């Protein structure tokens with residue numbers, strides 16, 4: 001593909017203005033990586049301020065055939081926004097307006113560069129609720145959430161980002177501006193291009209506006225923390241709750257390694273015999289929330305729960321969440337490298353998944369603290385090692401491959417929310433098989449026959 005030369009820089013400058021384009025080495029460095037720790041430098045970074053500017057940039061890229069990588073906050077875990085073939089990084093930081101909140105329709109039209117929590121705060125002012133809540137919501141963009149089909153702890157009750165997308169405004173690789181979907185809940189006209197583009201990790205089109213569905217804000221939320229002697233008791237509590245038709249907003253799980261780390265590094269008052277924890281949140285009408293919290297407690301006690309703490313107010317709830325929030329920083333202090341997997345298994349297979357992960361850790365001599373969104377069967381399997389340790393990287397790769405084979409064999413998926421990007425591309429075939437991959441490649445070709453948009457992603 002063509003390198004960015006002076007002629008291209010001049011044309012780009014005339015589109016976005018001198019203040020919104022940079023080739024300064026520090027800026028290139030800043031836009032070379034995401035949370036996956038696999039950096040590649042772009043040749044130029046541009047910050048368009050309108051859909052029309054995005055369209056002009058893509059027309060130029062189409063004509064001159066240079067690569068373009070869309071970027072939100074760069075908080076992805078799989079290298080989606082990393083410009084693996086150099087070229088141009090297109091940020092959405094100036095596409096940051098909430099165009100319209102339609103209270104009568106329960107919808108919002110938002111530009112991709114709006115930070116997720118800022119969108120939630122704006123709609124909350126009107127008594128409305130946008131539920132998807134990736135843990136990165138304080139810095140990730142709504143465009144990045146849409147392009148990655150992001151989820152979060154509330155997915156158990158409320159679902160994930162794609163379930164809120166009604167329509168998109170997009171710019172295709174040749175610069176064509178197009179609207180997909182509509183402002184309505186129902187729309188069955190043609191193929192569902194909004195859904196296709198939404199999870200495409202910036203490989204099919206650049207999203208310049210999103211129509212999202214909203215719901216009324218729940219009246220109250222309550223949080224309960226449960227400690228268990230073994231992860232199997234915690235996992236059984238999750239499936240028993242589902243069987244009892246109790247649908248909390250959130251069910252987060254932590255295994256024995258996680259609790260051991262917390263006990264040693266964060267809170268030594270954690271009971272010695274607690275080897276697994278659940279944090280459960282229920283929201284809605286106060287009467288129903290009370291009933292659900294009682295049911296959670298009963299089901300947990302039936303599974304040998306050794307300690308129950310119910311938060312009386314928001315401060316106490318925050319305290320209960322500390323257990324979960326302290327995990328990632330603690331893990332990061334102990335090992336310098338994390339292979340961060342986000343497998344999903346059917347909920348009934350959660351106990352088997354923990355058992356399998358323990359076996360993998362022993363077989364490959366790795367530390368694998370595991371926590372996650374148990375309500376969705378979505379487990380964050382953190383394969384940890386230190387780079388200086390000979391052969392640890394190869395062992396981690398083999399462990400990940402075996403984990404993915406296991407997950408697919410029990411009817412699960414290799415990624416529940418982080419996407420494929422660069423990191424998981426080598427494993428795609430385990431889940432999809434070659435025929436499905438060929439079909440996906442044909443779809444990519446139909447959108448982007450010159451292969452200029454986010455090249456090198458998803459497919460090896």
Ligand SMILES: Cc1cc2nc3c(=O)[nH]c(=O)nc-3n(C[C@H](O)[C@H](O)[C@H](O)COP(=O)(O)OP(=O)(O)OC[C@H]3O[C@@H](n4cnc5c(N)ncnc54)[C@H](O)[C@@H]3O)c2cc1C
Nearest residue numbers: 072073074075076080135136141144145147151202207417
């Ligand atoms: C601490 C931490 C916690 C996290 N927790 C969660 C979690 O709970 N759930 C979860 O799902 N993820 C989580 N993530 C991963 C990450 O935050 C999400 O994937 C998020 O959606 C990325 O948003 P972003 O704005 O950073 O996008 P980026 O990383 O910048 O981009 C992600 C992908 O989207 C594409 N893209 C971005 N904007 C556009 C656009 N306008 N048009 C087309 N393509 C675009 C990029 O090319 C790239 O492929 C977490 C990450 C961190 C660091």
